[in-house]
Amino acid sequence: MGEKVLMKGNEAIGEAAIRANCKAFFGYPITPQTEVAAYMAKKMPKIGRVFLQAESEVAAINMVYGAAGTGVRCMTSSSSPGISLKAEGVSYIAGAELPCVIVDIVRGGPGLGSIQPAQSDYNQATKGLGHGDYNMPVLAPASIQEMVDLIQDAFDIADTYRTPCMVMGDGMLGQMMEPVEFTERPAKSLPEKAWAANGLNGRTEHNVINSLYLSPEVLELHNIHLQKKFKAIKENEVRYEIFNCEDECDLIMVAYGTTSRICKNVIKMAAKEGIKVGIIRPITLWPFPAEAFEKTVGKTKHGYLSVEMSCGQMVDDIKLYVQGRKPVEFYGRSGGMIPEPIDILNKVKEIVGGVK
Amino acid sequence: MAVVFEKPKALLDVSTHYCPGCTHGIIHRLVAEVIDELGIVDKTIGVAPVGCSVLCYNYFACDMFEAAHGRAPATATGIKRTNPDKVVFTYQGDGDLAAIGTAEIVHAATRGENITTIFVNNCIYGMTGGQMAPTTLPGQKTETTPYGRDVKLAGFPIRVAEMLATLTGACYVERVSVDTVPNVNKAKKAIKKAFEYQLAGKGFSIVEVLSICPTNWGLSPKESLQWLRDNMIPYYPLGLKKDTTEEVV
Numbered sequence A: 001m002g003e004k005v006l007m008k009g010n011e012a013i014g015e016a017a018i019r020a021n022c023k024a025f026f027g028y029p030i031t032p033q034t035e036v037a038a039y040m041a042k043k044m045p046k047i048g049r050v051f052l053q054a055e056s057e058v059a060a061i062n063m064v065y066g067a068a069g070t071g072v073r074c075m076t077s078s079s080s081p082g083i084s085l086k087a088e089g090v091s092y093i094a095g096a097e098l099p100c101v102i103v104d105i106v107r108g109g110p111g112l113g114s115i116q117p118a119q120s121d122y123n124q125a126t127k128g129l130g131h132g133d134y135n136m137p138v139l140a141p142a143s144i145q146e147m148v149d150l151i152q153d154a155f156d157i158a159d160t161y162r163t164p165c166m167v168m169g170d171g172m173l174g175q176m177m178e179p180v181e182f183t184e185r186p187a188k189s190l191p192e193k194a195w196a197a198n199g200l201n202g203r204t205e206h207n208v209i210n211s212l213y214l215s216p217e218v219l220e221l222h223n224i225h226l227q228k229k230f231k232a233i234k235e236n237e238v239r240y241e242i243f244n245c246e247d248e249c250d251l252i253m254v255a256y257g258t259t260s261r262i263c264k265n266v267i268k269m270a271a272k273e274g275i276k277v278g279i280i281r282p283i284t285l286w287p288f289p290a291e292a293f294e295k296t297v298g299k300t301k302h303g304y305l306s307v308e309m310s311c312g313q314m315v316d317d318i319k320l321y322v323q324g325r326k327p328v329e330f331y332g333r334s335g336g337m338i339p340e341p342i343d344i345l346n347k348v349k350e351i352v353g354g355v356k
Numbered sequence B: 001m002a003v004v005f006e007k008p009k010a011l012l013d014v015s016t017h018y019c020p021g022c023t024h025g026i027i028h029r030l031v032a033e034v035i036d037e038l039g040i041v042d043k044t045i046g047v048a049p050v051g052c053s054v055l056c057y058n059y060f061a062c063d064m065f066e067a068a069h070g071r072a073p074a075t076a077t078g079i080k081r082t083n084p085d086k087v088v089f090t091y092q093g094d095g096d097l098a099a100i101g102t103a104e105i106v107h108a109a110t111r112g113e114n115i116t117t118i119f120v121n122n123c124i125y126g127m128t129g130g131q132m133a134p135t136t137l138p139g140q141k142t143e144t145t146p147y148g149r150d151v152k153l154a155g156f157p158i159r160v161a162e163m164l165a166t167l168t169g170a171c172y173v174e175r176v177s178v179d180t181v182p183n184v185n186k187a188k189k190a191i192k193k194a195f196e197y198q199l200a201g202k203g204f205s206i207v208e209v210l211s212i213c214p215t216n217w218g219l220s221p222k223e224s225l226q227w228l229r230d231n232m233i234p235y236y237p238l239g240l241k242k243d244t245t246e247e248v249v
Helices: A009-019 A034-047 A057-069 A080-096 A122-126 A144-161 A171-175 A216-236 A257-272 A290-296 A315-322 A341-355 B024-038 B052-058 B072-082 B094-100 B102-110 B160-165 B181-199 B221-235 B244-248
Strands: A003-008 A024-027 A050-053 A074-078 A100-106 A164-170 A177-182 A240-243 A251-254 A277-282 A284-286 A304-308 A328-332 B044-048 B063-066 B087-093 B116-121 B170-177 B204-210 B239-243
Touching (some): A024 A057, A024 B072, A034 A050, A057 A100, A100 A144, A240 A257, A240 A290, A277 A290, A315 A328, B087 B181, B116 B160, B116 B181, B160 B204
Parallel strands (some): A024 A074, B044 B087
Antiparallel strands (some): A003 A177
């Protein structure tokens, strides 16, 4: 067994990355994720690894591009406005198929928004961030323990598929403290990085890290190749939790991250009033857990309720997989406001209505 | 029979896409000759820019990256920090380095990043068809300054070498030209020095190379070389701007 320690979310991210053998961190200060950089600044040089505070989010992600292109495990972290700046680099990283981890500790938006927790980067993250035809796996932890586990998984997913992989939390997960346990993880067998441009070292063909394909025929082939990879990720990496809706229920809430924890309280409150609500908690926001809806669509009387700290960004994805078979409702707060269980319960009662 | 002239080994045996008369070919060759002479092709990693030399990753025989527009110094930083035993260079034009990538080059220089930048200045955006660059001279006509660069509207050209020479982290800054054989020889010496300084771990080195763009200037190669001498060198004076080693000595 590993040791159990009380840690702040952002610091746990740093520690998890170090334990995942992350060799380099490039970042830029932004609330509410700055402690990730501070933790890395303290720890990385002491163990002979790289910490560098970049001049901008743009530079940080391009440093990641450089380090990742030489085959080195590396990461960056930021919060919403900074993630927007990284979008360019992430597109290049996806195009050049480089593995790396990007952490987004989401705050309220749009624009400079607020520094309070939010989930309003859902669309940005799940639609790939930058320009061009690509997707990026997005993992959404609901506790600091899960954050730690998913950070380490994210590096493996990145290496397995040669893709940027995002771990998306919110300001709440970044700032709060919880006990976490770091367990020894069995070494995964991962593909060799023969593509890395880390010097010829006797190799006869040079390696090139690149996303430019001037011939449309060749770029289309590259895109077809990328799509195959995204399909494989969809088939192999979907993660979700289904709770309290294995059998018939009145309504199923769909929530991830911090809101999923609030919704679990609502389950108990609703039960006291004789209403049975379940929850689907997507852990991968992309790929979205389509099968969770297949499994439950016949069991929920009143359909689904998306509960978010954003203005309904997840609703479209839910509707896509519910395919009109059941209603999809929405309750959310935004701008850094956090939904209260009682307000969610009231929404549940409004939907379930006089049926009870 | 003794071979007196051959293609450098650090250049691949492929034809380039450069326009006739373009001096990128000469500058590529100089970088490659230096890599050969220093015997470092095995441990050199180059970073290509966006612009006319975007495809230089197809020409250099060492491992190469193609960076986003202006971001080559950040990419090179990521490479070098995680591979300190490698030789890392960026090859950038004036639109890439002095406009969209100003932050990246300034901060790589001020950090004293132990990399080498070859900065090719031809006073114009070549790849996109001849628009104003930050280095376009006052009065110079381009697609986006059709009446000549009006400094009241478009400001003044940036002297990159002089600007970077003010930064403590920059160890070696020199401006050269490839308009004459003696100047080509001087350019090669400067490029070699820049790489040698990196090998010695001295910090950031940059060589600004004045270059021509006959296609977008609308001049013959010969006229272009004369235009460079008549217009560019007076505004962008050649020579050493900074050498911390010499300062110490």
